[in-house]
Amino acid sequence: MTFRVELSQRAEADIKSAFAYIRKQGPADPRDWKAGLEQKLAGLETFPEACGLAPENEFVKVEIRQALYGPFRIVFTIREQIVYVLTVRHAARLALPRDELDKIN
Template structure:
C-alpha cells in the first residue's frame, strides 16, 4: 500500500524556519538538509506504521507517530491513505501539547 504525504501549514512553516536557521547558523548545508528531509518524507509513503508513537499521542484519540531525521522529529498522523505531517521540530524542543495539536490544520 502506498500513502500520500501531505504537510500541514505548520509543518511547511517549520521546514522553512529550520532551513533559514541552518542557512544562517550552519554548520550543515541547508540544501542538503532539505533534500535529506524530502527523502525521509518520501520514505513515509511506505510503511508509516513502522514509525513509533510520538509523545503527543497521549493527548488525542488518533495515533500520532514520529519519524526521526537527524535531530528533528517529523510528527504525523495517518488518515486512511494519507500521512499528514503535523510538524517538523527539533528534538530538543518540548513535545506539543493538546492546545498545539488542536490548532493544526
C-alpha cells in the same frame, strides 16, 4: 500499499524556519538538509506505521507517530491513505502544546 504525504501549513513553516536557521548557523548545507528531509518524507509513503508513537500520542484520540531525521522529529498522523505531517521540530523542543493537539482530535 502506498500513502500520500501531505504537509500541514505549520509543517511547511517549520521546514522553512529550520532551513533559514541552518543557512545562518551552519555547519550543514541547508540544501543537503532539505534534500535529506524530502527523502525521509518520501520514505513515509511506503510504511509509515513502522515509525514509533510520538510522546503526544497519549493525549489525543487519533494515533500520532514520529519519524526521526537527525535531531528533528517529523510528527504525523495517518488518515486512510494520507500521511499528514503536523510539524517538523527539533527534538530538543517541547512536545506539541495541548491546544494544538485538541485541533487534531
